[in-house]
Amino acid sequence: MRRRWDRGIFLTAHAAGLPFEPLDLPIRGPGPRDIGDRFDDVRAWRAGWTAVPRGVRVVEAPIGGRLIGINRLPSRVAIDGWDELISVLGVRRDVETFDARLACARERAPALAEWMTRFPMRVLAAGDDWDRLVTTVLWIDREARPGSYLREIDVPGVDTKFVETHRGLLADLLEHQLPPERIDAARLRSDFAGRFGFRSKPDYVRVRLPPEHAGPFSEIAVRVDELAHAPVDAGTVIVVENEITYLALPPQPSTAVLLGGGYAARRLTPLAWLADVDLRYWGDIDTHGLAILDRLRAAFPHTRSLLMDRDTLLAHRTQFVREPSPTAERLDRLTPEESELYAALVTDAFGPSVRLEQERVRMSLAERAIHVG
Incomplete structure (x- = not known):
């Protein structure tokens, strides 16, 4: 019972x-x-x-x-x-609380009443935050401007930490309160801001500019959406994942270096001008590094890998570490040599969950590979 x-x-x-x-x-x-x-x-x-x-x-x-x-x-x-x-x-107080909240919702937010009936214990579990949750949902429905930030929600006692704490419950309530056109169903529920029409924190990318660049800066950090409309004047762009490698890579004429930071495919896809340059990708030699390369090629099929091959891996056997959670997903955009390497990593041909991190590769090999092009 x-x-x-x-x-x-x-x-x-x-x-x-x-x-x-x-x-x-x-x-x-x-x-x-x-x-x-x-x-x-x-x-x-x-x-x-x-x-x-x-x-x-x-x-x-x-x-x-x-x-x-x-x-x-x-x-x-x-x-x-x-x-x-x-x-x-011994639940009379809980029943009275729920009844009062349901009656109030039927007056203020009738679209939520059906959800509350289906999930009454979640209503009770919200405790004293329930009224602020409903008020927040109504404010978003009536006041939120498309493209505004969550920080702009103007409800007493509600801040971004409150929204983050109750993100799952707010998402459920908003999906019953808002009309379908106000919900971007293509966005995952984890992307709360994007799903409900708010602006997300912008992605930034760090760029080392070509040495012949005219200007006072050798490096910039710029919003991806702005960089998408302002191509870097470079014939070659090298994308790397490790910050120290990004900083230490020797300057090359007409060559820019971008720091992917583990999210190269997602971050760089908006930069359509990368389709017109010699694009090189250098990441860790492990299953996830090759998966990032595969995803980057979904946007830029001409991407070439740099030092992500069997010879480089085997030349650094003493530098192997263990990849925490290898992937075995299907990767269709790798070259035959890369696919063979990926299969060997997945099957532990070189040892259990082998990873060669980018920063463990000798820099002299990187200089040589860049010169050879």
């Missing part, structure tokens, strides 16, 4: 206005042999059932037979009404 309450079954039926279905629950009690062998214990057990909470009806049944006689012992518990049930469970 308590489990059914905790799952919200009783409160959902109550909120939906369904008639109460009387409960008839069996009692596992002593049998005829117990009466003969442990009569005093059985009598004490029966006496305990005389002190049941108000609203519980104990139904007795005859137990025994020819040898010990017939005795009537509790066999079932019956609860005949809603009021009796909440008294037995």
Whole structure:
């Protein structure tokens, strides 16, 4: 009975206005042999059932037979009404709280009432934050401008930390409150801001400019959406994942270096002008490094890998570390040599979960590879 309450079954039926279905629950009690062998214990057990909470009806049944006689012992518990049930469970305050919140929602936010009926325990679990959650949902529905930041939500007691803490619950409520055109279903629920029309924190990329670049800066950090409209004047662009490698890579004429930071494919896809340069990618030699290369080629098929080959891997055997969680996803955009290397890594041909991190590769090899082009 308590489990059914905790799952919200009783409160959902109550909120939906369904008639109460009387409960008839069996009692596992002593049998005829117990009466003969442990009569005093059985009598004490029966006496305990005389002190049941108000609203519980104990139904007795005859137990025994020819040898010990017939005795009537509790066999079932019956609860005949809603009021009796909440008294037995001791949840009257919770019921009153939920009823008040549901009545308020039917006035202020009727679109949420159906969800609340289906998930009453989540309403109660929100505690004192519930009213602010509903107010936030209504503010977003009525006041939020497309492309604004979450920081602009203007509800007393609500800040970005509140939104982050309750992101899952707010997403459920917004999906019932907002019209379909206000929800970007292509965005994952984890992308709360993008899914509900808010502007996400912009991606930045660091760029080492070609040495002949005219200007006071050798390096810039710029928003990706702005860099998309301002191509770097370079014939070659090398994308690397490790910051120290990014800084230490020797300058080359007409060559820019971009720091991918582990997210090269996602970050660089908007930079359409990369399709017109000699694009090189240098990442870790492990399953995830080759997966990033594969994803980058989805946007820029002409991308060439740099020092991500079998010879480079085997030349650094003493530098191997273990990849924490290798992937075995299908990669269709690798060259035959890269695919062979990927298969060997997946099958542990070189050892268990082998990884050669970019910063462990000798820099002299990088200089040579860049010169060879």
